[in-house]
Amino acid sequence: MNLPLPIPVDRALKKLGVDLSLARRRRNLTQAMLAERLGTSVMTVRRMETGHPGTALQYLARALQVFGELDKLDELLDSAQDTVGLSLMNEQVPMRVRKPKQGSGVL
Amino acid sequence: MNLPLPIPVDRALKKLGVDLSLARRRRNLTQAMLAERLGTSVMTVRRMETGHPGTALQYLARALQVFGELDKLDELLDSAQDTVGLSLMNEQVPMRVRKPKQGSGVL
């Protein structure tokens, strides 16, 4: 868990933070006001806005709810959006995957 | 932070977990294989797939990267997607928001 964060991941988290900050300011909320609505502290809001890797998922979700964008989270990895396994209907995706003897590396 | 999770938020996290599980299985990865790629433990993968509110944001981001869907995170709250304050260009969004004397509740 303490592996260095991959650069693209770090970049994505930072961008998400900036976007969260922009969304908040667009809605005329201070960090303190948002924190109160999220039921958390200002520090957590700040960590989220700076792209801190360790902040809990729930605060992102709660922030999205406050912003009225919670449905975006639903779409994030929705089957309809998943470009890789589009050929498989959800019902056809196996419940369990068997580890191949060799490497059958799909990815 | 220990406020009860709002129902819609809880629901969204659970759905995200299911979607993560589906995405993993579509790519023929076991929880153990994914955990190794994420540089974390199987427990964390499991918690993520069950929609545990406290899992760190970084694991979601890393999973998306493994799935080749990291760009989805960029789009999540991108300005272009933010339907509320579309009228304001990013550069026009104030750096700091002043708390109104009364309540000017934009949201």
Next chain:
DNA sequence: ATATAATAGCGCTAATAAGAACATTTATGC
């Protein structure tokens, strides 16, 4: 320009997630 309030940074403590090892259930290949 100045005053004020929002944002940023730091150290400490309490709460919580992450990790490991084990037992149990159950899908899947044979």
Next chain:
DNA sequence: GCATAAATGTTCTTATTAGCGCTATTATAT
């Protein structure tokens, strides 16, 4: 159907985050 191993559930320990108070910086309104 049976055997295997993936997924689930549990408990305990450890590492990390969340929360709080204080100080410093800096954008904004006047």
